[in-house]
Amino acid sequence: MKVSLVLASAYGMRGDVRAMLNLATALSERHEVEVVSVRRQKEKPFFPIGAKVAMRSVVDARPGVRHLLPRGQMRTEMALWRMLRGLRADVVITARPGIGVQVARHAPRETLKIAREWGRPAVPGPVQRLYPRLDAVVTATESAQEEWVRLLGGGLDVHSVPDALPGGPWPRSRMDNRIVAAGGRWVSVKAYDRLIRAFAIVADKRPDWRLRLYGGGPEERRLRSLVGELDLHNHVYFMGVTPDLAGEFAKASIVANPSRSEDLGMTVLEAMGCGVPVVAFEGARGPREFVATGYNGVLVPESESEAQHFAGALLALIDDERRRRSLAAGALDTAVRHSAEEVAEQWEKLLSDLR
Template sequence: MKKIGFLINTLAKSGGTERVATVLANALSELDYEVEVICMSKSTESFYILNDRVRVSYLSEKSSVKLTDYWSLGKRLIKAAGHLDYIIGVGMDLCVLTIPLKMFVKTIKVIGWEHFNLTVRGPVVGLGRKLGVWFADHIITLTNHDCEQYRKRTKKVRCIYNPVTINMDPVSNYTSRRILCVGRLTHQKGFDMMVNIWAGIHMRYPDWQLAIVGNGEDESELKTQAAAAGVGNSLEFFEATRDVAAFYSSASIYAMSSRYEGLPLVLIEAQSAGLPLIAFNCETGPKEVITDGYNGYLIPAFDEEVFKDKLQALMKDASLRQEMGKNSLVNSNKFSKANIVPQWCEILV
């Protein structure tokens, strides 16, 4: 039985990275693998549910770690991961720890799992990517675009999409007057632009509501912006929840306003619920999920006026919502766990 470890910063957050790592760990543990998740820091319990087969450990008792902690964390990782056959760094920045591990544990194989796109840069992730290119056994990207970029530097790279992470039947009947957005309330997700878009059209559709589900550091600022824009009665904020499926089932359109992404899990989830999609065509991600005019609309990056026009086209036409929603269901098959998990198993041999 192969022993697989996931190294991740924390499981306490409600983001897509934590969600998909949890889903993959659970899926592998149900097959012929012994799985554990090694967290850099110990915050609170996992936001998403891990099954009983998955062991969780922590390199630090701190609620968060700094760069100055990396030396001690590296030494603890050697002890924690010495028995593993594979270690998967959930984020290329963690190659800064997993690559040195290979020097001390000669039998371990290291996988770098890219969770952003290559335009997202920083000193730690930059170093991690270089170490991964030089020394990792495999690099997994979320998009074909990034896979092609990595292949200019290494052949040991493969694109594996994130799998659908929720189990639900498609239940939207496309008559709901709710538009749904899900994500962390942070600059990356562009909810400030979404509030602007809604402010420009909501008066024409008094029976429609925009729902934003998530937590984050911009919550207060976004609520202030919404109040100033006069959309308080038609825009509602909801806390992040494990039961996100209930929100998908209550909507008839899914809207995403991100400034950048890796591969947006929310789009994958929304289309598996049969929702038509609309999103800015940011650097990577949306175009891997949305075929413009087929299962939704790809909007030129950050063009709020075009976003308004296409969103209204969906709001006005239930038959268009239904057609695109049905196409979303067809497209969702390539992101199913039945298709994605075997691709990981081909590597973990």
């Protein structure tokens, strides 16, 4: 079976990109798999991808590359239309509503067409109008599945298959380093500012613990300024961007996820794959799907005293090594259900049923 996965860009540092590349790698063990990147901005993807996965791009936007068509959105749409009309695949899986709409319009009728979705589309009109031409929507969580069922009003089958973690072996935390870690894009919705404020409380009571922040983004200058304002230079460290976030999480004893709203939860799963409990706010859907207080981490209620409550959850784990290790065991058990092999088998069964 030939499977094509179409992404807006396979070269970015996003949770949905990570999830789709993991899926491509898992499926490539038994199928012919290609990843089609609508835009290519770099030489190599930020995240690793299996050697058996073929890669191609619709528009090569790397500096210095010449283009036959004029630049801009028109060029991209025309190139995408041509690619989809000539697609030779048994299955095509898209990663964003904008691409799903184009696949619904232009992909060959005989190709099985699936939209992979995590959250509700920002502009639902085109989705509601054109997605019934697809064969299915597949969400990563049950709550997203319920949203899409309501959105499409029964006009299309909606299934749920979890995201896959990369294949093992995974690094394992020894749970003895006095480190709290967090990772992802430094954008306002990820709310690293409130994690830093919470850690100021932690550092005051447990000055031997450190916070390591992995990633990058437009919020970096503001976050660094906040660290200086709170005099946390010796407690909070900006570690930069890394494609091996799991390897860094394995050096920590707690992973924090301070996201304010919707979050894919890939960093949560990666932390659990390393056997590290996660502390997160319960308002963010991604963490809420995976974190169970008392089993593999702690969910902190949203409140006006969010920094104090989050700091309290961190301190409770810092001061109780036995509880940390118990939650770490639950985290590992959760991660098993998201193994590449397990998720690939679920996808294979779904594709077989749909065909």
